[in-house]
Amino acid sequence: MTQPARIRLDEHEIDYVLLRSRRRTIGFTIGRDGLTVTAPQRVSLREIEGALQQKSHWILSKLAAWAERPRQRELAYESGEMLPWLGGELRLQVEPRGIRTTLRREGDRVLVTVDPEASGELRRRAIAGALARHYKREGEQFMAPRVAQFAARLDRPLRKVVVRDQKRRWGSCAADGTIRLNWRLMGFPEVLVDYVCAHEAAHLVEPNHSAAFWNTVARLMPDWKLHREQMRREADLWTWG
Known part of the structure; x- marks a missing residue:
């Protein structure tokens, strides 16, 4: 209570x-x-x-x-908005065209087409869904090899890496060696993505957060404490709604 x-x-x-x-x-x-x-x-x-x-x-x-601290920024999913991307930003462009929602990446610009008849919450959800799929797809290609490299350095088997929507956790490691990562990590600087990947890979050795676990993290990333503090500072600067 x-x-x-x-x-x-x-x-x-x-x-x-x-x-x-x-x-x-x-x-x-x-x-x-x-x-x-x-x-x-x-x-x-x-x-x-x-x-x-x-x-x-x-x-x-x-x-x-x-x-x-800076105020939390909530994405509105409107044209001209800047989206966080690996420490930088992508400019969102929304065009009412066609029936299906599509997404195309052009350098630092993301073009999303949406049904001209869609409005309000329906339109917002269509754009947010397209962006989530893009971040997830790119996250799988970007983060899975990093986790695999950390697991190899620890000489531990890695079953697979799954990138998905996780509201409250940046990552998790299952007993069977499956590591799950949050697609929103793609909005953080690469070094922080690496920190989370190293953190979860260390759980392949130590399942809890004991001193032995943090010693394992230090083997992969000696300056992990700095990155953990930065992650805590930046973790809630964006809200994807």
Whole structure:
């Protein structure tokens, strides 16, 4: 169960969401939506507020850092819009022509044709679907060889790489050696794509996020910490709707 709450920290009125769970300790999460506090059922509100006061400096500094971040950009799927692509951008051009929705790539331009009779949400979904298919198709060609190279360096078998739509995860590694990647990764710089590919390949050796796992990631990418932080900073700058 979640509930909204408020506390005063160093002359600041801070709103937060209180989430009760089965965890044993009080936890704090700060993101674009603000502060979330997760606490055991048995912990009193007084204890929670005491923990918040103890962490007040950290909480206020993190909230301030989030406030300074660029606003999240939501794609509208209209002509002239710039789409993220491997650290750069592609210009979207939409033309009402024909019945079928088609997509053609010309350098740094993506031309999408859409039914002239389509409008509103139907038109938006048609364009978004065409772009998603393009990103997925290109992602399979771009990311699968990278994962295979990392797996080979670890001398581990890789069953296959699947690029698909994943709303909440950038990648995952199944017990059978199948690695799944989010097509939205194609909007990030190549080095961050490589970081996610290396991260998932490391799971072929270590299934969890133990110290041994991060040591394996370091074998593939010694500066992985820098890339992880950059990924966290940029992960929610775009929303594809």
